[in-house]
Amino acid sequence: MRLSHEAFAQHLGVSARTIAGWHQKPTARPQSEIQQLLDTALDRAAPAVKARFAELTGEKAAPSSDAEHRLSADPNISAALHWLDLHAGWEPGTARRDVAARLERIDLRQLQDRGTRRGRVDQRQIAEVLRAYYGDHRGDHGQYAAAGALTSVLTRAEWLDLHCPLIPPADRLTVTNTTADVNVDLSEDMASRAAQRLAETLALNIRMTDSPLFRLVSIEPRPGAITGTAExxxxxxxxxxxxxxEGELVDAIATGTPVQPGTLPLRDAYLPTTDAVLDLPNRLCAGGTLALCAIARPADPFRGPADYVLLVQERSGHVVNAARRLAVIPKGFHEPLTDYRSDSHLGATLRREMEEELFGRDDVDSTYGEQTQADPMHPSRLSEPMRWLMDHLDTLRMECTGFGLNLVSGNFEFPALIVIDDETFWARFGGQIQANWEASSLRQYSSRDRDLLSELAADETWSNEGLFALLQGLRRLSEVGGDRVSAPTIEWEIS
Structure with a gap:
């Protein structure tokens, strides 16, 4: 697991002295209770950890019993298999047998090698390739570019610099239909690729939950207000x-396959033109909101003058999208928990994602299963940091900084800026902020460090939507942050 003695001891719930004793006496046999802890740790470990363990112990990695168990017992996988049978026109049970056969043929090392190849495809390559594929951009739409970076986010001038507070009445995205849409017909190739996705999801132990999700049907973003409808x-x-x-596109780039209309079967079917991207009522347009989070810090004799700490995450390999890429935090799908009407507001998603991704509230993570709490965001259930913020709303700024449609998968993107202006918050809660399972690491930057922020903006390991949010967030923070901010100048253009 590549942990220190102390970290592994904490992970198991034993003393660091116990771990040190194993190194001093490698032939010692742990007590049965400790053996059970080790068994559980290995059983729950990521596939890469299990592969390293098997290699170090000279054992051949066997097919994951977890994957086989999920295939037969996980209700979310069962829902996916049922959906695939239904929309591919297959007899019930066909998808399960197909996925089981694919699972037996999967070589984890090949998947890991593919992940490495995908990781070498950078954000700029993706944006450039998509600019060539969609050569039919309308005159008033184009890809967002700023600070020397081009992104895959399709936008227009009227959709940027919205300065929209994410509270009603400015935040007016409303839900019009809560009945799941079912009008999908899968070709043989589409169904085959969907079955392969399920097999790989099981093999790599990626979370998949059949939760409700908002799809955008209409949108009218303008300065100070966001109106639109969702189903x-x-x-x-x-x-x-x-x-x-995304996987089809990145694999093509990684293997040198020409990317043009006719070479990407899924893209040619689902999202072939700019008109198709913009045709929200007649396609599935899911997505979410993500925010650059800036928290005020007092002056420090070692760090320097008062500033904002800016948080950036590297996404883990177990998330559905933007895996192993940089992103701002929080970042989440726009989805309801229990109150579909209230949860359709973008601010509701951001507050929930703060609880989940920064303040440790696992019970608002939709990937853990069905929601049984009547009001997960009730004041009595809030974490201590979030409760403090709700009691000091005058110090909390949440604004939407733009809107765009991501050409990678057609997702809608609402970049935002979260600013906490009271230095007391960082002093009290800075030590409690910790990213959840969706991030493999968390970095902090100073809003006064112009050089490092310029370097960060030029990093090509960003996800496109993450870079969009970072650049728009820095642009707005420079306007509202006063002397705490010395960020590089961000001037956008529509490319």
Whole structure:
């Protein structure tokens, strides 16, 4: 697991002295209770950890019993299999047998090698290739570019610099239909790729939950207000259709396959033209909101003058999208928990994602299963940091900084800026902020460090939507942050 003695001891719930004793006496046999802890740790470990363990112990990595168990017992996988049978026109049970056969043939090392190849495809390559593929951009639409970077986010001038507070009445995205849409017909190739996605999801132990998900139907963003309508679909439909476009695209780039109309079957079917991207009512347009988070810090004799700490995450390999890429935090799908009407507001998603990704609230993570709490965001259930913020709303700024449609998978993107202006918050809660399982690491930057921020903006390991949010967030923070901010100048253009 590549942990220190102390960290591994904490992970197991034993003393560091116990771990040190194993190194001093490698032939010692742990007590049965400790053996059970080790068994559980290995059983729950990531596939890469299990592969390293098998290699170090000279054992051949066997097919994951977890994967086989999920195939037969996980209700979310069962829902995905049922959906695939239904929309591929297969007899019930066909998808399960197909996925089981694919699972037996999967070589984890090949998947890991493919992940390495995908990781070498950078954000700029993706944006450039998509600019060539979609050569039919309308005159008033184009790809967002700023600070020398081009992104895959399709936008227009009227959709940027919105300065929209994410509270009603400015935040007016409303849900009009809560019945999951089912009008999908899968070709043989589409169904085959969906089945392969499920097999790989099981083999790599990636979370998939058949939770409700908002799909955008209409949108009218303008300075100071966001209006639009959304309907409710299911996450499984997104995961087995539109979300496959990113892997198809990145694999083509990684292997040197020409990327043009006619060479990407899924993209040619689901998202062939700019008009198709903009045709929200007649396609599945899922997505979410993500925010650059800036928290005020007092002056420090070692760090320097008062500033904002800016948080950036590297996404883990177990997330559905933007895996192993840089992103701002929080970042989440726009989806309802229990109150579909209130949860359709973008601010509701951001507050929930703060609780989940920064303040440790696992019970608001939709990937853990069905929501049983009547009001997960009730004041009595809030974490201590979030409760403090709700009691000091005058110090909390949440603004939407733009809107765009990501050409990678057609997702809608609402970049935002979260600013906490009271230095007391960082002093009290800075030590409690910790990223959840969706991030493999968390970095902090100073809003006064112009050089490092310029270097960060030029990093090509960003996800396109993450870079969009970072650049728009820095642009707005420079306007509202006063002397705490010395960020590089961000001037956008529509490319």
């Amino acid at each position: 409710v679909t299911r996450f499984v439909r997104y995961a087995l259709t539109m979300d496959l476009l």
